Amino acid sequence: MRVTLATLPWQTLHWPSSAVSVLDTVLSGIGWRVTQFYGNLVFAEQLLASSAATGLTPDDYHAICDSGYPHGVGEWIFTSALYQPHWRQDEFRKFLDERGYEHTDAALRLHEQAPSFVEQCAQRILDTQPHLVGLTSTFEQNVPSLAVAAALKRLQPDLQIVMGGANCDGPMGAAIHRNFPQIDLVVRGEGERPVRELAEALSGLRDMSDVTSLCWRDNAGVSHANPYVAAVTPGPQIPVPTMRPFFDLVEASPVRPWINGLSLRLETSRGCWWGEKRHCTFCGLNGGGMAFRSKPPDRAFDEITQAVKDFGLLDVMLSDNILDPTYVDTLLPRLAALDWDLRIFYEVKSNLKPTDLAALSKAGVTMVQPGIESLSTRVLSIMDKGATGPAQVRSLRLFREYGIEPKWNYLYGFPGEDWAKDYAPILAQMPALVHLPPPNCASRIYVDRFAPLFDNPSLGFDQPLRPTRWYPLIYDLPAGELNELAYSFEHDIRGIDDDDAALLDVAIDAWRSGHEDSRLTLTAVGSMVVINDTRQGFPQRDHTLAGEKAALYLMLSRHMSVPAILATARSAGLTVTEADIRTYLSEWLDAALVFEDGGFWVGIAVPE
Amino acid sequence: MNAFTDTTPVIALAAQHGDCQQPSPFTLIVTVQCRLVDLFAMRLSHIGNAGLRITVRTPRPVTATTVYNLATARVSRLEITDPVDQMTVIPWFETAKAAATLGMPLIWRGSLPVGVRRHARHLPPPSDDDRSDDRSQDGWRYGLLGWRRGPGFAEVLDRRRGNRRTLVDLDVLTGMFGEGLDRSSFFSGTASELVDAGLAMSFRDEVVWLPYRLRACPATASWVT
Numbered sequence: 001m002r003v004t005l006a007t008l009p010w011q012t013l014h015w016p017s018s019a020v021s022v023l024d025t026v027l028s029g030i031g032w033r034v035t036q037f038y039g040n041l042v043f044a045e046q047l048l049a050s051s052a053a054t055g056l057t058p059d060d061y062h063a064i065c066d067s068g069y070p071h072g073v074g075e076w077i078f079t080s081a082l083y084q085p086h087w088r089q090d091e092f093r094k095f096l097d098e099r100g101y102e103h104t105d106a107a108l109r110l111h112e113q114a115p116s117f118v119e120q121c122a123q124r125i126l127d128t129q130p131h132l133v134g135l136t137s138t139f140e141q142n143v144p145s146l147a148v149a150a151a152l153k154r155l156q157p158d159l160q161i162v163m164g165g166a167n168c169d170g171p172m173g174a175a176i177h178r179n180f181p182q183i184d185l186v187v188r189g190e191g192e193r194p195v196r197e198l199a200e201a202l203s204g205l206r207d208m209s210d211v212t213s214l215c216w217r218d219n220a221g222v223s224h225a226n227p228y229v230a231a232v233t234p235g236p237q238i239p240v241p242t243m244r245p246f247f248d249l250v251e252a253s254p255v256r257p258w259i260n261g262l263s264l265r266l267e268t269s270r271g272c273w274w275g276e277k278r279h280c281t282f283c284g285l286n287g288g289g290m291a292f293r294s295k296p297p298d299r300a301f302d303e304i305t306q307a308v309k310d311f312g313l314l315d316v317m318l319s320d321n322i323l324d325p326t327y328v329d330t331l332l333p334r335l336a337a338l339d340w341d342l343r344i345f346y347e348v349k350s351n352l353k354p355t356d357l358a359a360l361s362k363a364g365v366t367m368v369q370p371g372i373e374s375l376s377t378r379v380l381s382i383m384d385k386g387a388t389g390p391a392q393v394r395s396l397r398l399f400r401e402y403g404i405e406p407k408w409n410y411l412y413g414f415p416g417e418d419w420a421k422d423y424a425p426i427l428a429q430m431p432a433l434v435h436l437p438p439p440n441c442a443s444r445i446y447v448d449r450f451a452p453l454f455d456n457p458s459l460g461f462d463q464p465l466r467p468t469r470w471y472p473l474i475y476d477l478p479a480g481e482l483n484e485l486a487y488s489f490e491h492d493i494r495g496i497d498d499d500d501a502a503l504l505d506v507a508i509d510a511w512r513s514g515h516e517d518s519r520l521t522l523t524a525v526g527s528m529v530v531i532n533d534t535r536q537g538f539p540q541r542d543h544t545l546a547g548e549k550a551a552l553y554l555m556l557s558r559h560m561s562v563p564a565i566l567a568t569a570r571s572a573g574l575t576v577t578e579a580d581i582r583t584y585l586s587e588w589l590d591a592a593l594v595f596e597d598g599g600f601w602v603g604i605a606v607p608e
Numbered sequence: 609m610n611a612f613t614d615t616t617p618v619i620a621l622a623a624q625h626g627d628c629q630q631p632s633p634f635t636l637i638v639t640v641q642c643r644l645v646d647l648f649a650m651r652l653s654h655i656g657n658a659g660l661r662i663t664v665r666t667p668r669p670v671t672a673t674t675v676y677n678l679a680t681a682r683v684s685r686l687e688i689t690d691p692v693d694q695m696t697v698i699p700w701f702e703t704a705k706a707a708a709t710l711g712m713p714l715i716w717r718g719s720l721p722v723g724v725r726r727h728a729r730h731l732p733p734p735s736d737d738d739r740s741d742d743r744s745q746d747g748w749r750y751g752l753l754g755w756r757r758g759p760g761f762a763e764v765l766d767r768r769r770g771n772r773r774t775l776v777d778l779d780v781l782t783g784m785f786g787e788g789l790d791r792s793s794f795f796s797g798t799a800s801e802l803v804d805a806g807l808a809m810s811f812r813d814e815v816v817w818l819p820y821r822l823r824a825c826p827a828t829a830s831w832v833t
Contacts, residue, residue, distance in 0.1 A: 260771055305759070308758060308759060309759045309760070312758065312761055312763070312775050314756050314758050314763055338759075339757060340756075340757055340758055340759065341756035341757050341758070341763075341821065341822060341823055523634065523659040523660075523661070524611060524612050524613055524659050525613060525615060525633065525634050525658065525659035525660060526612065526613060526614070526615050526633065526658075526659070527612050528633065528634075530634045530659075542634070550612070551612075554611070554612075608659075608682065
């Protein structure tokens with residue numbers, strides 16, 4: 001059997017598709033002949049080839065990739081191919097204008113380009129002479145995939161087309177299957193097991209109704225959805241991705257000069273061990289695959305090092321949702337010992353210890369996504385994050401100390417949050433944090449499918465949810481079907497209002513603009529602590545602390561309540577009283593040397 | 609955070625190896641002659657800076673190993689006191705590259721030979737009062753030209769003009785420039801290719817590998833920004 005696995009816009013150009021490269025390994029392993037088709041690269045090449053006439057370049061592709069998802073821009077661009085040119089164009093343009101979207105003109109021109117790309121793409125896929133075409137869809141890949149599937153069916157009606165990916169998980173996959181007859185089959189959930197079973201079914205060895213979580217059609221064309229089962233792949237059995245086809249294509253492509261920062265795309269685990277204990281209320285990332293599974297450290301090491309050798313790339317994007325904590329003592333030291341100048345991205349839990357950060361840094365982890373989310377203890381509690389505001393500030397300080405860049409957004413809009421209690425006190429202290437890594441932006445939360453906020457109305461989103469505004473502008477589907485197909489939902493505003501959110505935006509803008517030139521460094525010299533302050537917005541000076549004050553400030557390397565500080569001080573032999581401690585903390589708060597929230601305190605000066 | 613420290617051994621070591629000034633309880637300026645600076649740096653790396661902000665001043669450029677030892681000791685900055693001239697150009701490259709690699713602020717003065725300046729745009733410029741006739745390093749920023757060590761290859765990232773990535777056989781390079789690519793080499797056919805590619809510079813009879821090592825590579829990829 002020949003299968004062509006395709007990924008379409010808006011898959012990034014910077015690394016291979018995980019779905020395509022992993023399923024290649026699975027299907028090749030059972031003897032299928034697999035072709036990987038990178039439609040995203042083909043689209044970027046088309047933009048480059050027609051650049052003189054259209055003014056579009058691969059940079060426009062990057063721009064939509066980077067900015068389009070919250071507004072459905074990438075999906076709308078391909079409605080010209082799925083439905084018709086200028087599909088609800090005036091309404092969508094108005095919608096983008098209201099959102100202040102900055103690439104609207106490019107989006108309109110890309111919309112013009114989409115139909116010819118889809119036809120070209122379908123023909124090139126057919127040129128591979130597949131018995132089966134697999135389309136993977138995550139984030140903004142639904143409409144491009146549906147459009148290409150429709151074009152394939154027009155050209156070769158008997159071709160079997162299967163769709164999978166995160167957009168097909170749970171009821172979303174069933175809705176796609178019911179509403180788009182160009183899709184013969186939908187694989188829901190992690191693909192390894194259902195795809196093997198599907199291969200058996202296509203070979204007549206199994207009935208379609210016996211393929212895990214599959215959506216399929218009977219001879220009359222009626223859609224059937226097999227019972228959904230979260231068929232998670234155990235860690236040791238997660239396949240090694242087959243990345244060679246992508247790198248061969250990209251290195252030979254005329255758009256290669258537009259791809260700065262080509263990276264390996266690997267996974268060392270799936271699921272989330274934190275989510276198994278306490279599911280962050282806004283997170284819908286794992287769908288049915290929350291159970292945490294990781295590859296044995298030796299295998300993770302071998303895969304990373306082999307890929308670096310095979311492709312001559314030192315940048316490694318790991319798709320894990322959270323770092324396996326056992327890797328700190330296993331995988332990371334082995335990577336560090338290589339003395340290669342790796343640059344690794346990992347998602348991590350924010351409560352890492354200094355020893356963990358040292359291990360990450362030595363191994364070449366230069367960027368992380370730690371899930372800071374907020375600096376308010378109460379809001380963090382509302383979202384069940386398992387952290388306090390001062391703990392998050394401590395994490396930012398530690399990331400700064402260990403030279404690891406944390407990527408984070410400030411989330412707001414949680415039911416039960418309050419401006420006066422949860423935001424005003426934090427904003428008052430934000431200027432003091434200017435030397436610590438700032439958030440990218442502030443974002444009102446959406447309610448994502450599979451998140452507790454989606455599943456449990458008692459958490460505050462207690463009115464009927466509606467798909468995010470762009471869904472009805474893009475899909476020609478009745479509301480009920482759209483509710484099943486959508487991943488991201490809106491609700492009447494909860495939490496702070498938009499006027500207050502604008503104040504948060506202003507504070508974060510100031511943080512970002514002042515960050516680069518700001519330092520607040522600490523050295524302990526002799527029996528003194530010297531804090532050198534060159535933060536923007538503060539007088540440049542040294543703060544010198546001596547005796548018990550110096551010792552107490554050093555204790556604030558950890559976030560603590562006043563009783564805990566007192567207990568720690570007493571156990572260290574200091575004779576301070578609670579009143580002394582409160583006096584010092586008040587002084588340091590005035591001098592912007594500490595952060596306080598919810599009765600917890602933490603020092604913010606970064607050890608040199 | 610740091611624990612309290614004892615500065616006495618650091619001050620004693622500095623006094624043993626050079627002239628020592630302590631303008632404040634937290635800062636130390638140590639002037640060390642060339643013949644002692646390597647030894648001083650090695651010894652200091654074993655005991656650290658004890659929280660002091662230490663400036664090490666020395667007349668001539670130092671080896672990459674010495675810069676590494678000073679960085680390990682968390683010395684705040686290194687100052688070359690004699691003007692860099694034609695005689696010290698080659699060792700200056702070694703010092704400047706090591707300082708850039710390790711994030712060690714380097715203060716130097718003097719004027720690089722005219723033919724050399726365009727090869728040094730990616731390295732720290734001289735202090736402001738010594739550069740009235742030479743603005744060639746005005747555009748200096750971290751990461752303009754560097755290399756990263758991989759298995760059997762050096763990945764060179766050249767952002768001096770545009771954004772170019774090149775892989776070079778590491779065995780070839782280490783054979784010429786040493787394990788750290790910080791020694792100079794004699795001119796050869798391979799060196800000539802590197803010079804033509806803008807990755808090495810020939811000066812008199814010697815060739816210098818220009819990129820410095822990017823241990824913590826600057827964030828530039830699109831997924832970073």
